[in-house]
Amino acid sequence: MADIKQTVRDIRKDYTQESLDESAVSKSPFDQFELWMEEAVAAKVHEANAMHLATVDMDGKPSGRVVLLRGLDARGFVFFTNYESKKGRQLAENPFVALTFFWPELERQLRVEGKIEKITGEESDAYFYSRPRGSRLGAWASPQSSVIQSREEIDRLTAVLEAKYPSDSPIPRPEYWGGYRVIPELIEFWQGRASRLHDRLQYKQQSKGWMIERLAP
Secondary structure, X not given: OOOHHXXXXXXXXXXXOOOOOHHHOOOOHHHHHHHHHHHHHHOOOOOOOEEEEEEEOOOOOEEXXXXXXXXXXXXXXXXXXEOOOHHHHXXXXXOEEEXXXXXXXXXXXXXXXXXXXXXXHHHHHHHHOOOOHHHHHHHHHOOOOOXXXXXXXXXXXXXXXXXXXXXXXXXXXXXXXXXXXXXXXXEEEEEOOHHHOXXXXXXXXXXXXXXXXXXXO
């Protein structure tokens, strides 16, 4: 068996594709994010909208998982989940979160820190009814984050729901399922550079708008 410590230690990559300069970025972090997202999609980054969501519970214990970005405007970053899941419970206890996007094909990372809020029921409805039928059934079938005895339990619940909601009948949105919006206070754009001397530009929310600062690598 290979020495995993040696293998991990020896993984190295020098970043050389692009640079990031204050004079070349948008004054709005949202406009800059949209540009980077368009470039990530054009570069065929796998699931470019995947983002790591970090939460903290009342005891200060962190938890992380990957969720999908499903909306963005000048108010913030939107994703959807079960409000009764582990992350939903943590968000109810502590509304401050962090997001991280990583696009290795472009040697880029993006970090967001901010406060979370639930979006409106109307916004959650609009997205829920745009989802494939199987995903809508899945929102009902899964008691997300709860301990279950086996995979068969989920299959059984799904079968019950398929009988309850035939293919020609509407599937309502569960009250415990919906969207959150991360309202950013800080957004950092990271571009890999050679010798680990990376470019890092930080947008920080101020009373008069966004201040752009360069951070040491």
